Amino acid sequence: MRVSCIVAAEGEAAGRTIRALLAQTHEDLEILVAETGPEATAATLRDLPDDPRLLQIPGRPAGTAAAWNAALARATGEAVTLTPAGWLRPPWAVAALVAALERGRAEAAIGPGLVTLPDGRLAPTRDDALLRLVLDWMPAAEGAIAHGQPLFAEHAAFVALAGPAAAAWLLSRDLVRRLRLALPDGRDHAALLLHLLVAARAARIAPVAVPCYTATPRPDGAAPDPLDAAAAVRTTLALLDGEPRMRGIRFRSAAVSACFRLLAEARAALGPARRPDLDLLARFVAAEAAARLGPLLAPDELPRCTDPAALAWFRALAAAAEAPA
Amino acid sequence: MRRGPVRILGALLDIESADEDHLHWAERSFAEGPALRLLAGEPLARPPRRALVIGAGTGLLPLALAASFPGLHVVATEHHPDLAPLLRANVAAAPEAGRIEVLAGLPAVPGVPLPRLVRSRDAPAYRALVDPGRIEGWMEPLPCAELPVEGPFDLLLSAVPELLAAAAALLRAGGASAALLRAAAPPDRETRAALAAACPRLLIDCGEAGTLAAPATARDPGPLLDIVVPVWGVEAFVEEAVGTLLAEPDPAIRVTVVDDGSPDRSVARLRTRFGADGPRFRILAKPNGGCASARNFGMAASASPFVAFADGDDAVEPGFFSGLLAAAELSGLPIVQGPFAFRRGEAPPEASYEARDFADRPRGREGGGPSFRLPAAALLAGQPSIWRRVYRRDFLARHRLAFPEHVRAFDDQLFQLRSLMAVEEVLMREGPAYLYRQHPAQDIAQDDARHLASLGMFRDVLAEHVATGRGDAGALLAAMIHTMNWSGRRLREDLRPAFVAGAADLLSLAEKALGADFPADRLALLEEEEVRAEHAVLRARRSAWPASAAFAALGPPLASPALLAMARARGPG
Numbered sequence: 001m002r003v004s005c006i007v008a009a010e011g012e013a014a015g016r017t018i019r020a021l022l023a024q025t026h027e028d029l030e031i032l033v034a035e036t037g038p039e040a041t042a043a044t045l046r047d048l049p050d051d052p053r054l055l056q057i058p059g060r061p062a063g064t065a066a067a068w069n070a071a072l073a074r075a076t077g078e079a080v081t082l083t084p085a086g087w088l089r090p091p092w093a094v095a096a097l098v099a100a101l102e103r104g105r106a107e108a109a110i111g112p113g114l115v116t117l118p119d120g121r122l123a124p125t126r127d128d129a130l131l132r133l134v135l136d137w138m139p140a141a142e143g144a145i146a147h148g149q150p151l152f153a154e155h156a157a158f159v160a161l162a163g164p165a166a167a168a169w170l171l172s173r174d175l176v177r178r179l180r181l182a183l184p185d186g187r188d189h190a191a192l193l194l195h196l197l198v199a200a201r202a203a204r205i206a207p208v209a210v211p212c213y214t215a216t217p218r219p220d221g222a223a224p225d226p227l228d229a230a231a232a233v234r235t236t237l238a239l240l241d242g243e244p245r246m247r248g249i250r251f252r253s254a255a256v257s258a259c260f261r262l263l264a265e266a267r268a269a270l271g272p273a274r275r276p277d278l279d280l281l282a283r284f285v286a287a288e289a290a291a292r293l294g295p296l297l298a299p300d301e302l303p304r305c306t307d308p309a310a311l312a313w314f315r316a317l318a319a320a321a322e323a324p325a
Numbered sequence: 326m327r328r329g330p331v332r333i334l335g336a337l338l339d340i341e342s343a344d345e346d347h348l349h350w351a352e353r354s355f356a357e358g359p360a361l362r363l364l365a366g367e368p369l370a371r372p373p374r375r376a377l378v379i380g381a382g383t384g385l386l387p388l389a390l391a392a393s394f395p396g397l398h399v400v401a402t403e404h405h406p407d408l409a410p411l412l413r414a415n416v417a418a419a420p421e422a423g424r425i426e427v428l429a430g431l432p433a434v435p436g437v438p439l440p441r442l443v444r445s446r447d448a449p450a451y452r453a454l455v456d457p458g459r460i461e462g463w464m465e466p467l468p469c470a471e472l473p474v475e476g477p478f479d480l481l482l483s484a485v486p487e488l489l490a491a492a493a494a495l496l497r498a499g500g501a502s503a504a505l506l507r508a509a510a511p512p513d514r515e516t517r518a519a520l521a522a523a524c525p526r527l528l529i530d531c532g533e534a535g536t537l538a539a540p541a542t543a544r545d546p547g548p549l550l551d552i553v554v555p556v557w558g559v560e561a562f563v564e565e566a567v568g569t570l571l572a573e574p575d576p577a578i579r580v581t582v583v584d585d586g587s588p589d590r591s592v593a594r595l596r597t598r599f600g601a602d603g604p605r606f607r608i609l610a611k612p613n614g615g616c617a618s619a620r621n622f623g624m625a626a627s628a629s630p631f632v633a634f635a636d637g638d639d640a641v642e643p644g645f646f647s648g649l650l651a652a653a654e655l656s657g658l659p660i661v662q663g664p665f666a667f668r669r670g671e672a673p674p675e676a677s678y679e680a681r682d683f684a685d686r687p688r689g690r691e692g693g694g695p696s697f698r699l700p701a702a703a704l705l706a707g708q709p710s711i712w713r714r715v716y717r718r719d720f721l722a723r724h725r726l727a728f729p730e731h732v733r734a735f736d737d738q739l740f741q742l743r744s745l746m747a748v749e750e751v752l753m754r755e756g757p758a759y760l761y762r763q764h765p766a767q768d769i770a771q772d773d774a775r776h777l778a779s780l781g782m783f784r785d786v787l788a789e790h791v792a793t794g795r796g797d798a799g800a801l802l803a804a805m806i807h808t809m810n811w812s813g814r815r816l817r818e819d820l821r822p823a824f825v826a827g828a829a830d831l832l833s834l835a836e837k838a839l840g841a842d843f844p845a846d847r848l849a850l851l852e853e854e855e856v857r858a859e860h861a862v863l864r865a866r867r868s869a870w871p872a873s874a875a876f877a878a879l880g881p882p883l884a885s886p887a888l889l890a891m892a893r894a895r896g897p898g
Contacts, residue, residue, distance in 0.1 A: 038625075058612050062730050069887075180894045182887035197891070227878035238882035239892050277875035284870060284879075 001098050003170070004077030006032045008067035009044035009056075013086030013216070018044070020088040022051055026095035030077055034067035035059040044085075065183035065190045072181060078173050082166040082194075086216045089167070093212040097170035104144025104206035107175040108198050110159060110168050111212030122214060130162040134207045144206035156199055156245060157254035159207075164195035164258060167213035175202055189224065189232035192262055196236055196255050200243045226274070229266035230281035233259040237289045246293060253298040256289065260317060286317045333385055334361060336392030340415040342383050352385040355484055355507075359530040360386060363482075363505045364393075369526070371502060373397055373479035379432055379492060380485035380507075382408055384415040384425075390480070391421035400474060402428045404485075432474040434494040476501075481524075483507055486532075496523040505530065511537055511655060511693050514577060534693040535655030548579035548604070550631040550650045550715060553623030555616050556582055559637035560589040562762065564598050569640040569760075571599065571606060575647040580606050582637075583623040586613030591637065617728035617736035624718075624727070633715045638764075640668075642757035649715040652692030652754040659720035660701075660744060661692065661752040665713045665759040674760050679707075683753065695755040701745040702797035706804040709738040713759035714751075716744065729782075734775030735808075739782045742804060746789065746796035774820055774886030776812035780827045783808070784834075784880030791838050791877035799844035802835065806850045813853040821855070823889050827881035829859035833867060834879050840872030 005021045007014050014033070021031050034057040035041045041056075048054065059070045068082055079101060083089060093111070100109040112128040134145065134155050145155035162168070171181075179197055183190040199205070236259060245251045263282045267275055290296050296318040330339045333356045373394055378387045381401035391399050401416070403409045409429035416425045476499025483492040486509040493516075496504055503526040511531045512520075521527050529537040552570055556563055570580045584592045592608060599606050611622050620634050631653050633646060645663055652661040666674035686697040721727070724747045728736045745751070783805045790796045809828050816824055832851075836843045851857050883889050 058614065059730075066730070178894060180887070180890040182891065184885065184888060201894075225878070227875060231879050231882075234879055235882040235888065239888065242892075277873065277878075280871070280873055281875050281878060284876075 001079060001102065002028045002030065002077040003094055003098060004030050004032055004071075004075035004080045004173075005094070006034060006068055006071040006075065006080065006082050007044075008034045008064045008071075008085055009036050009041040010064065010067075010085035011040045011043045012046070014040075014044040015046065015048060017083050017085055017087055017089075018048060018054070020091075021083070021094075022049065022053070023091050024089065024094045025091050026098055029053050029094065030055055030075070032057050032071040032075060034071040036062070036064075036067050068190070069182050072176065075173070075176075080171050080173060080176055081169065083213065084167060084215075087167050088214045088216075090211055090214065092210060094170070096208050096210050097212055100143065100206035100208045101170055101172065104204060106144040106146075106202070106204040106206035107172045108202040108204075109170040109206040109208055110162065111170075111208035111210065112162070113165060113168060113213040113215055114211045115215045116217070124211070125165070125215065128211075130158050131207050132209070134158050134162075135209055144204040146204040156205070157248075157250045159205055160196055160199040160251060160254035160258055163199075164189075164191040164262070165213065165215065166191040166194050167215070169194070169198060171198065184232075184235060189229055189262060192232055192259065193236045193239065196240060196258060200240055200245050200251070200255070226266035226270045227278060227281060229262050230278060230285055233263060233282075234285045234288070237285070237293070241292055249295065249298045252293060253296065256286075256293075256296045256318070260286075282317055290318070331385070333357065333389040334364060334393045336389045338385065338388050338392070338419075340384055340388065340418075341411060352382045352484075355530070356386050356389055359505050359528055359536050360482060362536065363503055363526070363528050369503055371479070373502070375476075375478045376400070376480035376482070377432070377474065377476075377478045377495070378402070379481075379483035379488055380404070381412055381427075382484070383411045384419075386482060386484070387412075387425055388415065388419050388421065390482075391419070391424050397424065397480075399425045400428065400478075401425055402430060402432050402472065402474070404429070404431045428472045428474070430472040431488070432491060432495065433472055434474075434491045434498070437491045437494045480504070481506075493520055493523070496520060502526060504528075507532070510534065511651065531655060531693070533690045535652075535691050536657065537654055538657070548627075548629045549577035549654075550575075550579070550633060550646065551623070551627040551629040552578065552580050552633045552635050552646060553620055553627070554580060554582045554635050554637050555585055555619030555623070556591045556595075556637040557585040557587045557613065557616070557619070558589055558591070559587075560591045560594060562638035563591045564594050565640050566635065566637050567595055567599065567606075569643075570635060570646065572643055573641075573647050574644065575650060576605070578646055578650060579604065579627075579629070581623045581627060582606075582608045583619040583626075584608060584610040585615070585619040586611065615730060615736075617730045620728045621730065624721070627718075630718055631715050632718050632721070633712070635712050635759075636762075638762050639712065640760040640762075642760065645713075645757040645759055646715065648692075648694055648754050648756055652694065652696060652752055653715045653717065655692050656752045658750065658752050659717045659748050660714055661754060662710075662714040663754050663757065663759060665710055665761050668760050668762045669764075674758065676758070677708075677761075686753075688755075692752055692754050697753050697755075698750045699753055700797075701748045701751055702800035704751060705742060705745050705796065705800035706807050709735075709741045710759075710761070711737045711741050711744075712761070720747070734778045735782050738779070738808070739786070742782075742786050742796070742801070743789065746786070746793075746801075773817065774889060776816055777820065777824060777827060777883070777889060778885055779808050779812060780824075780831050780881045780884035783831060784877075784884065787831075787835055787838060788877045788880075791874045798839055798842055799847055802844050802847040803850060805831070805835075806847060809856060810850070810852040813856070820889075823883055825853070825855045825859055827884050828853065828856045829863055830881045831884075832856070832860045833863040834876045834881075836864065837867065837870060837872050838874055838877035840874075 007017050018031055018033065021029065031054050033044060033054060036059060057071045057074050059067050097109040097111055112131045113125045114122040115125050117123055179201060183194065240246050240255060267278050270278055286296065297315065330337050331353060374397060376390055376397055376399045378399060378401045381387050381403045387399045387401040391397055401412060403412045413427050416422055416427050476495060478499060478501050481492060481496060481501045481504040483506050486507045489506055489508050492506050501524050504524045505528045507530045511534055531537060554567060567580055567582065582595060595608060609623065609626055624632055631650060649661050649663050664679060666676050668674050688695055688697050690696065726744050728740050786801060790798065790801055883892055
């Protein structure tokens, strides 16, 4: 299976990402390097080997999402991955995702990741435990969780919670087309939208047990405006509105929790002076979602999936959202 | 007559003036205008030690220079027989008297003939002093001496336009690190280049027309103005378009055509007609990426101090861009523009609505021709017309202004909004017009989902306004509503529900974000009744939410064709 691996040419860090892709055990790759401006692209391509699998996609400085969209339109592989600049894939990653996709006859495969700590050590992301739960529950012979199966909503809900990380996924080209996938240009937090959309719409999802990516934190100054997280959540929930899976409280609760988790992280990045702004927007977005979707959080919310402080915050938001303004 | 203390160039001065108010005003405006710009607009190469002031009047400028620059020695010349004694008296009374040498007469330069006339004190206005064409009858024979003046000087300031040649000769003879000259009319580019070669930091005060800087780029190869012309599918019009641009008389203007992967014979026609690349014309090629990408590509491929964008299916009347370039150089404004006219088919061009809307603006001659200034807010709600403007490149770079390539619609409107939000005023140079062609195949006439993109665009503009305070909220809201009205008239029926919901949401969020500053009176401009009704529903529903600038971070969630398409592609149950 040919896999299209997409990387935005966002400087030297992207060059490291590409080298890791070139070292994958799964060799049938095309690596689409989406330009983001002449200087960043030049820094990305510097010292890269002359490999026929590398394909440069023209583009201008318009953000990561725009670069990914340009590459998605040019991808020819039967499956697609997106890897943020600076994130690395262990050599077995693509092969593991492809094997899961093929074995499970799935539209999407999802794998856990590792995160680089400030002291250089690697630690599992929170997805790790969640995806292992899915693997434990999933009938081994199936190889994937599938719509229509018992407990699918449970599994899809866990999948919704396990993220967002665009790098976690391998998406079939058919699914990309069916999703009409186009990430919001000029906006951050596109990974949230991608993650929940796939969880909501893929007919079969194959989980993978091995780490499929290593995340590195963004350099200072490259972080998005935390208030943009509220806009991203609003867009994501609007996109999910009307999705059949959102009718189920467990999936809905998981999707909303994933959104609120993003807001909690954004809130933690804000100084005390601006937190009231995000609190206001979070309450507004939650109230709007509750009015449209109904109750946002299941009574027996999965406490393992999030830290207690954040869970307390979302419970408060959800309660406020469902109360009269 | 003694005037009260006046602060000039950082010095507080108390001097005796002539008995005409206009002279005192004129000296002061020269010092507070061009002289201040010369001395404080850019760092001087070194602290000045010797300065020459030609036409020192009653001494405001020499005294201010001496007070502001410790150790500076000033030679002040004044040739008017009535003013020279005043100058001596004012200098003698000042603490800096020991550093100011007064010469009653004209500075003589070997080989440079000096004028033999001086302006009569009965001249009706000081403006006449800088425009000899307006002072006929007010000149008298000059009863003053010619004085040899020895350089070199670090600063040379000449307030006498008739002495431009003499001042230039002094510059060439001794050089100076900074000079301010006065001219009756903007000198030609060759003269400016020669002056700039003698003095790295030079301003030329052209009176009502404005002030010219003679930047280093005047000596560099390459054009002063690059007109970027994106080309795609305009075979029927492009020869005329480029031909009218190349007919511009100013040799400092270049036309840069950007072939955006045009599938027709546009480029072949241009090569046949205009030949190979040269100093005034070139063709760059790129893979197709849309008009915005082509404009950005052309801008990135140029180093000219000024840039303009013309469309490949339009045309200009003779002298349009030459006039704008002169206006840009003289005014120093980041954006100058000319009028535009509509072309529909073979009918004669029809002047735009601006001829009526701006008819009452007071006119002047700033920029070297008939002109008037407009507040940028007056242009925000107008038709996107980025192609009838000349922009200073450093202004575009400082504000990171480029055409948004990811939008594929309304990109020129977003550029117009953001560029106008970053300035207070725009100079409108009257005269030749930009001829804007409207035809059915034009991009903006398409009734497709790209109309939704305008909602996301205005969300970004609103967020920028709230974050920076730039732009006038009323003008921005008017622009938003005009666009909603325009899109609403053209929208496909199946897109209406999403558009109405998004437009009403955007108005409601703007209301919350701006709070008491929300210009509610502009809502009367809204013609879309469905949007108005939905907005009223949202306003009632959200009435309990407090106003907060934070709401500018939100925007209509499905304000793009791509997002709407994704929303409609439902998954399995």
